Amino acid sequence: MKKILIATEKPFAPVALKKIEKVFDKAGKNYQLVLLESYKERKELLQAVADAQALIVRSDKVDAEVFEAASNLQVVIRAGAGYDNVDLEAATARGVVVMNTPGQNSNAVAELAIGLAIFGLRELFSGKPGGELRGRTLGLHGFGYVARNVFRIARAFGMKVIVYTRYSKGAAAAIGLKVTHSLEQLYAKSDVVSIHVPARGEHIKSVSYEILNELKDGAVLVNTARKEVVNEPDLVRIMEEKPNFKYMSDITPDCENIFKEKFEGRYFFTPKKAGAQTAEANINAGVAAAEQIVAFFEKGDRTFQVNK
Ligand code: 3PG
Secondary structure, eight states: OEEEEEEESSOOOHHHHHHHHHHHHHTOTTEEEEEEESOOOHHHHHHHHTTOSEEEESSOOBOHHHHHHOTTOOEEEESSSOOTTBOHHHHHHTTOEEEEOTTTTHHHHHHHHHHHHHHHHTGGGSSSOOOOSTTOEEEEESOSHHHHHHHHHHHHTTOEEEEEOSSOHHHHHHTTOEEOSSHHHHHHHOSEEEEOOOSSGGGTTOBOHHHHTTSOTTOEEEEOSOGGGBOHHHHHHHHHHOTTOEEEESSOOTTHHHHHHHOTTSEEEOSSOOTTOSHHHHHHHHHHHHHHHHHHHHHOOOTTBSOO
16 A cells, blocks of 8 residues: 655645545555645654655655655655755655656646736736736746746737747747747847746846846736746846836745835735646646656656656
8 A cells, every 4th residue: 555645735626636536546445645735834744754655745845854754755746847846866865756747737827927917017906007918028938838828828818929948949939939039138028028937057046137127117027937036136126226117926035025115016926826726727737646656656657757
């Protein structure tokens, strides 16, 4: 019997849990599903994971301490796209396979990005005259699954869309999407920029003063990715220098207090990361996670392994 622990500080929708259970029921009697939802203390996770063979998480921190506590652990599935919350080196050192579920929650995040763009352009629904998406230029910073959904939705709104990507130029060209030569150029030409790069490598703090300074004064920057990709002191400086610039984010920055003090009406931060917080996204990512675990144990399938 393999213990599968679902440990989520931010719980899945109940309908998603039912569907996850079904996947394991269908796979036979070899799986025992254990739920640790909305846990407040880290020690709850450390205790629950102690005898688990598989772990499903969302943005929950899975660091060396967790791997240390989980001596039977063979596989961790991050039910979602970004796996910056999982210590891959610690996993590899202990021979644990880590996978994500790419693309599964991308429409939900994309819809939120568009929602934040509208909220920003409409002056946070304050009653001040705002602007419309139609006819404006949207710059996609990155072109993964979320950005591709944003592109689809933005086109339906009548936006002109451009993109800066290093790794997905072919995919962008295939659908006739203009790829800018540089990130600076993307920011300079856009009325709305939406960030869709992971918190890894060259992307960390890649949204710097030099890049932000290219933005038009009235531009809206939407961040449904990670706070780590933005250089926060540079962002604060730009907020000061461009009085009509707005920052709409699904991730509260560390410098939230400065925003509260100085930039009222020009920013919005969701109280808790909400991009993937829909029943549909939870079903897609949760069921994919469950299926990947079954495929891993039954067939040794490691298709979405990220710590190769
Ligand atoms: C992701 O990386 O998949 C999204 O940021 C969603 O994260 P969440 O599962 O914590 O909502």
